[in-house]
Amino acid sequence: MKKKNRLLVIFVLLCCLLPAYGAAAGEITDGPAAGNEPQSEIQSETQSAVKTGLVKKKNGKLYYYNSSGTMVKKRWKTVNGKRYYFTKTGAAAVGPVKIKKKLYLFGSNGALKEKGFRKYEGKTYYVNAKGEIQTGWKKIQKKKYYFDSKGVMQKKTWVDGRYLGKDGAYDPDKKELAKLKKKMESAIRSYKGTWSIYVENLKTGEKFSINNQKMYAASLIKLYAMGAVYKRIAQGKIKESSVKKTISNMITVSDNTAFNTIVKKVGTTYINKWCKDNGYKKTNQGHGLSPSSNNYGLSNGTGSNVTSVADCGKFLESVYRGKCVSSSASKKMLGYLKKQQRRWKIPAGVPKGVTVANKTGETNDYTHDAAIVWSKGAVYILVVMAKTPGSGWSSASHIVSLSRMTYNYFNP
Numbered sequence: 198m199k200k201k202n203r204l205l206v207i208f209v210l211l212c213c214l215l216p217a218y219g220a221a222a223g224e225i226t227d228g229p230a231a232g233n234e235p236q237s238e239i240q241s242e243t244q245s246a247v248k249t250g251l252v253k254k255k256n257g258k259l260y261y262y263n264s265s266g267t268m269v270k271k272r273w274k275t276v277n278g279k280r281y282y283f284t285k286t287g288a289a290a291v292g293p294v295k296i297k298k299k300l301y302l303f304g305s306n307g308a309l310k311e312k313g314f315r316k317y318e319g320k321t322y323y324v325n326a327k328g329e330i331q332t333g334w335k336k337i338q339k340k341k342y343y344f345d346s347k348g349v350m351q352k353k354t355w356v357d358g359r360y361l362g363k364d365g366a367y368d369p370d371k372k373e374l375a376k377l378k379k380k381m382e383s384a385i386r387s388y389k390g391t392w393s394i395y396v397e398n399l400k401t402g403e404k405f406s407i408n409n410q411k412m413y414a415a416s417l418i419k420l421y422a423m424g425a426v427y428k429r430i431a432q433g434k435i436k437e438s439s440v441k442k443t444i445s446n447m448i449t450v451s452d453n454t455a456f457n458t459i460v461k462k463v464g465t466t467y468i469n470k471w472c473k474d475n476g477y478k479k480t481n482q483g484h485g486l487s488p489s490s491n492n493y494g495l496s497n498g499t500g501s502n503v504t505s506v507a508d509c510g511k512f513l514e515s516v517y518r519g520k521c522v523s524s525s526a527s528k529k530m531l532g533y534l535k536k537q538q539r540r541w542k543i544p545a546g547v548p549k550g551v552t553v554a555n556k557t558g559e560t561n562d563y564t565h566d567a568a569i570v571w572s573k574g575a576v577y578i579l580v581v582m583a584k585t586p587g588s589g590w591s592s593a594s595h596i597v598s599l600s601r602m603t604y605n606y607f608n609p
Contacts, residue, residue, distance in 0.1 A: 251276055259289040259307045280309035280328065292317050293330055293348060300330040300348055314350075321350040321365065341367040360401075371401040372575065377606045378405045381599060388595050390585030395506035396603060397578040399517055399569070404578075406507050411479045412582050414504040415558030416451045417565050418468075418482055420512050421504070422459045423448060423533070425471040427526040429463050448533040448556060453486035457495060460485055465497040477512065479505035506580040509567040513554075513578050517569055534569070542566035542593050543579055546600025558582075564592045568600075574607035 239251040239259070248262040261269045261276070261283050268287045273280060282290040282303070289307030293300055302310040302317060302324050309328040314321055314337075323331045323344060330348035334341060334357075342365050343356045350365045360371035374396060385392040385407070393412060397404035423444060429435045440462060447455035460468065460482070468482040481503050485495030515521040516530050534554035537544075543566045544553040555568035567580040581599055585592040 260287050261289070281307050282309070293322070300332070301328050302330050302348070303328075321352075322348045323350065343367070368401070370575070371403060372398060372607060374398065374403050374405050377603065378407065380602060380606075382407060384599065384602065385595075388583070388585075388592070389588065390583050390592065392595075393506045393580075393582045394599065395510040395578065395580040397510055397514060398607070399514065399576045399578060401575075404510070406510075409479075409505050409507045411481075411503045411505055412565075412584055413560070413563055414480070414502045415560050415563050415565055416453075416456075416486070417504050417509055417556060417558040417567060417582070418480075418486075418502040419447050419451065419456050419558075420509065420556055420567065421468055421472055421477065421480055421482060422456055422463070423530055424475070424512065424521055425463050425468045426459050427522045427530065428471055429467070431522055431526065435462055445533060445536075448530075449536045450538055451557060453488070454491055457485040457491045460495050461491070465495055466499075469497070469499060472508075475515075477504070477508045479503065480508045504582075506567075506582050509580045509582075510578050513567060513569050513580070517576075517578075531569075542596040543568040543570070543581070543600040546597045546602075547572065547604045551604075559589050559593070561589045562586045564589045564596060566596050566600075570600075570604065572604060572608050574609070577603065577607060579603050 239253050248266055249264055250262060252260050252262060254260060259281070261274050261281065263269060269283050270287045271283065271285050273282050275281075282294065282296060282301070284290055284294075290296075290301070290303045291305055291307055293302050295301075302315055302322050304310055304317070310322075310324050311328070312324055312326045314323055316322070323335060323337065323342065325331060330344075332344045332346055332348050334343050341359075343351045343359075343361060345351060351361050352365045353363050354361055355373050355375075358373050358376070360368045360373065362368045377396065381394055385394070391408070391412075393409055394407040395404070395409065426435065426440060426444060430437045430440075440459065443455045443458050446452040447459060472480045472482070481499055481501070483497055483499040483501050485492040486502075512521065516527045516534070519527040521527045521530060531554055534556060535552065537555050537557075539557040540553070540555075542557055542564075543555050547553065547570060552571040553568050555566055558565035563582070563584055565582045568578070570577055570579060579600060581596045583592055583595070
């Protein structure tokens with residue numbers, strides 16, 4: 198054979214061998230146990246008649262074919278540094294999948310999720326370094342989280358008496374008030390008369406009421422008179438200096454004459470207008486308070502003076518947050534409530550030295566108290582109203598008990 202022909206034969210043989218070499222160079226690693234095979238990109242089903250490596254079929258699922266073109270099933274594979282698990286059908290696992298009693302999380306592309314908080318279809322999971330989904334309570338970066346039996350992070354809910362915030366982290370400041378409510382409901386069943394209760398954690402905003410209804414307000418109506426007069430002051434209708442002492446007497450010693458004076462100052466229908474404007478739906482001021490020489494002519498035809506525990510709680514919250522009339526007015530109102538001299542109900546149920554801002558109300562047939570309490574465990578509102586015919590004064594001891602119950606709940 199001439200030299201020229203021999204060179205031509207060698208060239209043809211090289212051209213035939215090169216594609217085969219290239220195919221071998223395109224195989225993908227099989228994981229640590231499979232040795233170090235070369236890697237290739239994902240192929241579509243129509244790219245090659247001979248399938249090797251990762252192949253995405255028309256059904257959108259990912260499959261793996263070894264160097265001999267055999268589909269891999271029920272095996273782990275490491276491809277381009279990423280871990281995949283190919284199920285009994287050969288399709289790569291996606292989402293949360295249980296493999297040999299362990300739960301793993303794979304992305305929509307089939308790759309095993311790396312360690313950390315990971316999302317899949319809008320749900321949050323936490324996976325360890327092996328890609329295993331975690332369940333139950335887990336402490337992560339100094340915070341506690343809870344993942345249900347499927348590994349889904351729980352948010353804005355209660356678990357084991359602990360509240361999980363919108364980020365899923367346990368909020369130690371938020372108490373599950375359902376337990377306190379249950380205890381209070383049990384307690385008032387043994388009390389004579391009709392009892393209403395309102396509790397709010399001012400730090401977290403969680404609240405509840407028991408038997409919220411209209412009830413004769415007694416001196417609790419003075420809370421709304423205080424709000425109304427400060428609104429009149431803000432409007433320039435009344436000079437604060439002319440009513441400052443009257444407001445103090447109305448709140449700190451619950452003077453009825455002072456209340457009647459305020460009603461005359463603001464107008465006999467204005468307190469109701471102010472209450473309506475501010476959303477106190479179960480409150481009405483229909484007359485003055487007696488015995489008092491200045492009670493005459495204060496009835497406005499709307500009936501009795503009534504309010505509810507929830508309305509009182511709402512009023513106290515607005516004062517606490519500086520939203521009752523104005524920040525300045527709220528601060529002054531809070532100051533009067535802190536100087537309250539009638540301290541034998543809610544304040545008597547907390548340890549000495551604990552700050553309480555409160556307003557009482559009582560007659561022979563009713564006993565009430567509404568308070569903000571600054572405790573170490575929480576700043577909270579407690580309002581108790583009770584209709585106890587013939588034993589309004591003696592029933593105050595039950596309010597003390599409810600106050601102590603509330604304090605101990607927030608300060609175990």
